[in-house]
Each structure stands twice: as structure tokens, then as C-alpha cells.
Amino acid sequence: MTSGAPVRDSGFDDFLDALADGDGYYLECSNGHGSFPPRRACRVCGETDLEQRTLPSSGTVETFTIVRVPTPQFEGETPYVTAITAFGSVRLTGIVRDVDPDSVERGLTVEPSVERWDDDTRRLTFEPR
């Protein structure tokens, strides 16, 4: 859609950079509500004083699906597994790698990572620990 280097999504891409470096974080308000950037106000209570907290290095798959009919961006990737994974008080959604799709189960322990695709987009992924 754009020519040349892709324009960064500030906040979000900074978060992915940190995650790729093994320094994942999330944001937390004083009431303990977690979220991810870009975010100026807590998504639950609206508090604007958000502290950066360390994201646990691994999480637990809460639910997942094996996608067989993809969007054009994911053609050639099917079947792939997308999962929602709990990291303590926050959850992230990502593509589960290095695993037979049919062997994924709820409760699987995974570590988050970041993939760069040929089209210069980046995708959040999970790898079984």
C-alpha cells in the first residue's frame, strides 16, 4: 500500500522491538488492569498513569484455532494455529510456531517472539517451551 520503508506504528512497534529483544512489557494502572501500547488511558478504568511492567517470559494457551481459510496475507500459511495466551494478568494473541497444529492443546506453555515477513510486516508468534 505504501512505497519505501513501512511507517512505524509508534507504541506498538516499540513494544514488538522490546518483545523481540526478550524485554517484553505491558502497561498497568494502579488498579492492576493490564494492557498493551499504544494506550494513553487504562482500557478498563480510564486511568492515565500507566506503569511499564515486565511481561512474564512464558504464558499459557487459553484458547486456539486452526485456521484453514485465510485472508490473502496468510495464503500459503494454512493450516496455522492462532492462540490467545495468558501471561499473568494480560493476554496476547499470536501464531503458534514449531508445532503440529493437531497437537496443540489448551494449557500449552509458550514463549512469545516476533517474526518479520517478506512484506516487512511483523507478526507476534508463540513457540512451545
Add this chain to the structure above:
Amino acid sequence: MQTVRIAGVGLTHFGVHPERTGRDLFAEAALEAITDASVPRDDVEWVHYGNFMAELAEHQGHQGPLMAESVGLADRPATRHENACTSSGAAFREAVETIRAGSADVVLVGGAERMNNLGTAGATEALAIAADELFEVRAGVTFPGAYALMARAYFAEHGGDRADLAHVAVKNHANATVNEYAQFQREISVEEALDAPMIADPIGMYDACPITDGASAVVLTSESYAREHDVDAPVVVAGSGQGGDALALQDRASLASTPATERAAETAYDDANITVDDVDLTEVHDCFTIAEVLAIEALGFYDEGEGIGAAREEETTRDGPRPVNLSGGLKAKGHPVGATGTGQLVEATRLLRGDHPNSDAVPDATTALTHNAGGTVASAVVHILEVER
């Protein structure tokens, strides 16, 4: 506050019509609604229009005036509402508010969607943008994939299985057999549903609504206009409610419930001064079979975890105590996204008026509920209709 009446309704056939433009689809439904209303077209003061993906499907923005123009109302105030799958539900709510506020006496409201010209991959991409681009779509979440995530979470929390969901599809297909506007006018079996190819496990082909082109429209009038002009409009919009939630599933407290629907329903019941037990027939947003289960629980018909067996136990079937989706639902009637919200209101109006092919299932019904949901129910709109017999 003005009471709002449904004076006329119109639908196009819901189905595969890739060559038909959004403006052509909407004009057919809107002209039918105006004819059905027996209200002079010139009396329409305002147009509210719902559409989700015309920027992608038709490279068309600024659709409010375009749609008003399509029925010869180019000089009227006209606004397009976009709220994913609840676009025309939200448009209808705005139309109701327009009349209640005394801003207009006659409002045309409807929606349209052209999808099949995009093909399956293109339509899948267009539907996916109802989800959170940064946190969901880039992680491979499709529209069926999102409901698959919810279905698996529901099974884990409450039990139930794919056979329970198949019964929802079987019921809705059976209801659609007599609906001439429906995309699929044929019955299916539980075995067929279970054997169909997977789209996003555990959501199979027959758990999913089809890709549909179509339009719907309603003419609303104020009580005073209807009286003055002797308009035959026995159905009243008694209640209206809307609720919201976080866009991304990962930010929801529960992955197996839809509180936006609860909030919308609560507001609508209060507005109509009724309780859930007063509802005689219901059209819910079954974009996927699990969505019907989540809806009937959030609307208060069932406790959380209890709705999964409703279709199997024949409680929500045509002749059951609480029929759901007598039109065939999104599953069998089709889901032209921007047309679905007002489409449900058209079906519910006809069911109450007695001129729907399935009206004989609910001959004494006085109260109908419609439930329209956006994305993974980050928005929900509920309306209560009552008929005066």
C-alpha cells in the same frame, strides 16, 4: 417523547449477486419499504444507512447521500453508519432516536452489503478488519477464527460439543426453507454439518454464515404522523439498547460470554418496560452457530453455560417454547453484513404482523426481540418490537 412505528419494510433476496451494486441493492429494498408503508416518498425527511465494507468492495465512501439519491431523496440529510456487522442495527437505533427526539416524523433506514464480488479470500480479508488490526488480524485472526477461539473457550468452560452447534445450523436451515428471501432454502442434517470441511477448528463450514449480497430497509414514522395520515403501522418500536466491549478478545474478562449483548438487552428491556419472559420470538445474530448460543445466554433466556443444548432439546426450534431465528437466521438466510441489522427487524415485523411464511408458528405473538452484534460482540444492538392486534 414520540412513539416510533414501523410503517413499511423491504428486503432484496439475500444471496449471491456479485454483479449488483450497493446502490442498486439498497434502492430495491428501500422502494419496497416505501411502497409497503403507503407513505409518500416525499414525506421521508431523513435517511440512516448501514454498511460495513463498501470502501473495500466498491471503492466507495460517502455513502449516505449516495443511498438517499438512489431512491430520489438526494436533498435529505443522510448518514452512513459503520459498526461492522451491527452497522444497520446501529443505523436503526439512530433512526429511532431521530423520531423520538422530534427531529423528524418519517425516516428511511436500512443497509446493504456487496461481498461476493470480492471472492472468498477478499471477503475474508474485509470481514477480518472488524477485529483489532494490531493485536488480532496481524496474528492471523479471521472472522471465523475469532468465533472458533470463543467456541473452544466455551466448550472448555461449560462443556458442549460440535454436535450441539450442528443442531443450531439444522434448526436455522429448517426455518429458512419457506423464506423466499433466504440464501439457503434447504434443510441440512446434523451429519452433513459435522462432515463439512473445517474453516477454523472447531468452526466448520455449516457453523458459519455464508458470504451474502443483499439489502434491507424500514420506513419509521412518529405516532402522530401515523395517526394524522391514517398509516397502517401496527408494530411499535418499544425498546432500544446498545452495548459495547473491548475490540480485541484478549482484552475481555471472559472469552466465553458477551457482556455487550447483556448491556444492550438490559437497556432495551427497561426501555420497553418488559422482562425477558415477555419475549415471544427472537431473531439473534448467529453469524456462527456458537454466536447464537452466546446470544441466547446474554439476552437472559438461559444461564451462562446452559444455552448450548437449546436447539438440540428443541426449545428454540420453530415449534419449541421460545423460537429463535424463524427467518433462518444469518446461517441460512445469509449475512449481507451491513443489511443484517435492519433485515432482522424486517423479518421480526413480518412475523408479528402475520405476513411472514413462518408467522403460523407464533400466531399469538405480541413481542419480538432482535439482536445484532458487531465483530466478536464488541458492539451489540437490541430492539424490542410490539404489535397491536
